[in-house]
Structures are given as C-alpha cells and as structure tokens.
Amino acid sequence: MDYVRxxxxxxxxxxxxxxxxxxxxxxxRSWVLTLEDSRAVFRRALDAGINLIDTCDYxxxxxxxxxxxxxxxxxxxxxxxxxxxxxxxPMGKGPNDRGYSRRHVMDAVDASLRxxxxxxxxxxxxxxxxxxxxxxxxxxxxxxxxxxxxxLYLGITDMPFWRFATxxxxxxxxxxxxxxxxxxxxxLLWREDERELLxxxxxxxxxxxxxxxxxxxxxxxxxxxxxxxxxERAKSDDFTYKLYGRPxxxxxxxxxxxxxxxxxWTPAQxxxxxxxxxxxVAAPIFGATKxxxxxxxxxxxxxxxxAEDVKELEAPYVPRPAAGHGI
Numbered sequence: 600m601d602y603v604r605x606x607x608x609x610x611x612x613x614x615x616x617x618x619x620x621x622x623x624x625x626x627x628r629s630w631v632l633t634l635e636d637s638r639a640v641f642r643r644a645l646d647a648g649i650n651l652i653d654t655c656d657y658x659x660x661x662x663x664x665x666x667x668x669x670x671x672x673x674x675x676x677x678x679x680x681x682x683x684x685x686x687x688x689p690m691g692k693g694p695n696d697r698g699y700s701r702r703h704v705m706d707a708v709d710a711s712l713r714x715x716x717x718x719x720x721x722x723x724x725x726x727x728x729x730x731x732x733x734x735x736x737x738x739x740x741x742x743x744x745x746x747x748x749x750x751l752y753l754g755i756t757d758m759p760f761w762r763f764a765t766x767x768x769x770x771x772x773x774x775x776x777x778x779x780x781x782x783x784x785x786x787l788l789w790r791e792d793e794r795e796l797l798x799x800x801x802x803x804x805x806x807x808x809x810x811x812x813x814x815x816x817x818x819x820x821x822x823x824x825x826x827x828x829x830x831e832r833a834k835s836d837d838f839t840y841k842l843y844g845r846p847x848x849x850x851x852x853x854x855x856x857x858x859x860x861x862x863x864w865t866p867a868q869x870x871x872x873x874x875x876x877x878x879x880v881a882a883p884i885f886g887a888t889k890x891x892x893x894x895x896x897x898x899x900x901x902x903x904x905x906a907e908d909v910k911e912l913e914a915p916y917v918p919r920p921a922a923g924h925g926i
Contacts, residue, residue, distance in 0.1 A: 600648025601900070603881050607804030608779045610721070610752060612681050614875065615896055616651035616808055616882040617644040622666040623659025631659060632888055634666045641670045643890040647897045651681045651808070651882050653782070655726060656711050657688035668716035683722035683808075684711050685756055685782075687729060699725060699732040704740035708749050724754035724782055734766045742775040754780035754808075760795045767803065778805060782884065785809035787818060787855065787873055787912055788848050791919055801879045809874060812883040815839045818870040820856050821849070850915035858908050867895060872902035873912055 602611040621630065622637040632640065644652075652671075654663045664684060671677050686707035689697040697703060711720060723744065725737075744750040753776055755763055763781075770777045781800055783792050786809070800807055813819060817839055852866075859866045874883045885896045904912070 600897070602650070604806070605722075605752070605808075605881050606779050606800075606806030608752060608806070610681065610779070612651040612806075612808075612882045613649045614882055614900055615649050616653050616683075616884040617641070617649050617893070618810065618884040618886045619652060619654035619663050619667050620658045621886050621888050622654070622670075623663040627659040627662070630888065631663075634669060637666050638670060639890050640887050640893060641667075642674065643893040644887070645674060645676055645679075647893060649893075649897075650679055651683060651722075653683040653685075653722075653808070653884050654715075655685040655688075656690055656707060656714070657685070657726060661690070661710070661714050664711055664714035668714055672716050677717060681721045682715060682717060683724060683754070684715065684720055685724040685726040686711065687726040698729040699737040699740075701736055701740040704737065704744060708744050712749060719748060720750050722752045722754050722780060723750040724756055724780070725758060726756050728756075728758045728762070732762075734762065735769060738766055738770045738773075738775050742770070745776040752779040754778055754782060756782045756810075757784060760792075760799070763796070764799060767805075780806040780808055780881070782808050782810055784811055785874060785877075785880075786812050786814045787851050787870055787916070788814045788843050790916060794921070797877075797879060806881040807877075807879045808882045808884055809880060810884045812874040812885060813867045813870040814843055817843045817848070818852055818855050818866055820852060820866050845917065847915055847917035851912070854912050854915055858904075858911060862902075862908075864899075864902060865895060868899040868902055869904070869908075869912070871896060871899040872904055873909070875899065876904060876909075 601614045603614060605612050621632055623631040625631055652667060654667045656664060671680055687697065687699060695702050708723065741753055755778055767778055783796060785792055855866045855869050859869045871883060874880060887893050
C-alpha cells in the first residue's frame with residue numbers, strides 16, 4: 600500500500616479509503632452489514648494497509664460510527680487509523696438537530712466521539728449542504744473544535760463551489776482552521792467538478808477523497824443491472840437512476856467494459872484506476888460488503904491506464920448543463 604499526504608497537510612493516508620456506509624443497521628438500509636458481518640471486511644482492509652476509514656453520524660442513525668469504533672477498538676488499531684466522519688444531516692426531530700450552527704457543531708462532534716469511542720476525530724467533514732448555513736459561524740465553531748483537540752483536520756463533502764471557496768477564504772484571512780480535504784462525487788459518469796472545484800483544490804493544496812468512484816455500481820456494466828439476481832443494494836438503490844442513465848452514460852459503461860475486457864481487468868477496477876490517476880486525488884472512497892471487494896479495489900492500485908485507454912474512456916462523456924451558482 601502506498602501512502603500520500605492529504606493535500607498540503609502532513610497527514611498521510613492510504614491511496615484507498617474504506618467507506619463505512621455499508622456498516623450499520625439493516626432497518627436503515629437492507630444491504631448494510633451488522634457488526635459481525637462488517638468485521639471481515641474491516642480486517643481485510645486493515646491487512647491491506649488501508650488506514651483511512653470514512654463514516655458519518657447519519658449512516659444507520661449513528662450505528663455505523665458505533666460499529667467502526669468497536670472494530671477499531673477490538674483491533675487495537677486506533678494509532679494506525681485515520682478516522683474520518685461527517686455531520687450535518689438530521690440526527691433528531693428538533694430544529695437544531697441538523698445543519699452547521701455552533702449549537703449543532705458542538706453537539707455533533709461530542710456525539711460522534713462517544714459513538715466512535717475515541718478522544719479525537721482525525722478528519723471532520725460537513726455532509727449534505729444546508730443552504731441556510733451561516734458560513735462565518737460554521738467556520739468559527741469548527742475552528743473551536745480543532746483548538747479543543749476534538750478534531751485534527753477539517754473537510755467538506757458536496758457543497759456549492761462558491762460557498763466552499765467563501766468559507767475557505769474566510770478561514771484563511773481570519774486565522775481559522777481551514778479545510779484540508781474535499782469528498783466530492785467524481786467518476787467517469789460525473790465529472791462536473793472539473794470546471795471549478797478541482798482546479799481550486801489543486802491550486803490551494805486541498806486533498807481530494809472522491810466518493811462513488813464506480814458510480815454506485817453503475818459502471819460495473821449493463822449485465823449486472825439487467826440480472827434479476829442483482830445485489831441487494833442494486834435492487835434497492837433507486838437513487839442511482841436519478842444520477843445516471845443517459846445514453847452517453849451507457850456509452851461510457853460500454854467503454855469501461857471494452858477496456859476491462861481487453862486487459863483482463865474488471866470494470867470496477869478500470870473505473871477506480873481512472874479516478875486514482877486524476878491529478879490531486881489522494882484516496883478514492885470505495886464501499887465493500889465482502890472481503891473480496893477489498894481485494895479487487897486494492898488490485899486496481901497496480902493498474903496503469905494508457906493514454907489510449909483514457910481517451911477511449913473519456914470520449915463518450917457529455918457534460919451536464921452548468922447549474923449556475925447553485926444553492
């Protein structure tokens with residue numbers, strides 16, 4: 600396993616990150632793994648040298664964090680794990696149980712620390728964006744969490760670019776803790792951040808840990824989607840088809856399959872290798888519900904796509920209409 604700095608920080612992370620949305624409570628999503636079933640996947644990732652583990656308070660209503668915390672503790676692995684979690688989504692019915700107010704930042708970080716059974720969160724990230732957020736209040740509250748030693752580094756998940764840049768520059772010019780990383784939606788079917796976000800992150804030394812590198816399984820191929828015995832997640836994840844499914848998307852899927860077949864790789868490995876090779880990408884986040892999924896992802900680290908391969912993979916892509924300033 601290779602390790603790289605997360606952006607311009609001194610924090611070293613493995614070239615792959617294990618996403619823990621699939622660890623939790625089946626009452627939340629039918630395809631997630633219980634503690635007992637998560638153990639083999641987690642241990643296989645540790646054995647492979649993966650040190651960046653990404654979860655979220657919202658996943659399984661906190662149960663994902665509890666499982667990750669338990670697995671780290673029983674493996675005596677806290678010293679070698681870079682523990683990342685997220686906050687911002689609703690964690691209760693009250694009006695202050697979500698978002699990015701000082702009140703919720705402080706409540707959320709303490710709750711995550713308890714569930715994760717740790718005294719610090721290595722990477723604390725905003726999750727689904729709240730357009731009502733006060734950016735200055737949010738950045739000052741996050742800075743306080745860093746100064747208290749509860750959080751070491753800050754990151755974001757999807758956020759309108761202009762709001763992210765505003766928050767980052769506010770922190771920079773006021774001597775506050777800044778964002779070290781961005782967890783963004785990025786794969787061969789969704790490349791919209793190439794317009795503004797990715798160039799900004801590269802210029803500012805912000806590390807990229809993109810999620811959905813195989814597009815929620817869509818890039819694995821047409822055959823899997825048409826198979827009635829498809830995976831439990833594929834059967835229940837209708838959100839996939841809200842993101843992907845244009846004719847141009849299917850053309851990209853076919854290109855991935857062609858490159859994979861030509862070289863003897865799997866489509867998932869080709870999709871992951873493409874993301875890994877993008878400038879500024881530190882550690883794509885992949886989900887695994889079986890130990891062999893970890894093995895397949897790790898094997899993708901050895902893949903070197905040729906210029907011809909990349910051209911074939913990228914050629915069918917059709918950019919989506921620009922969304923303007925967004926929310």
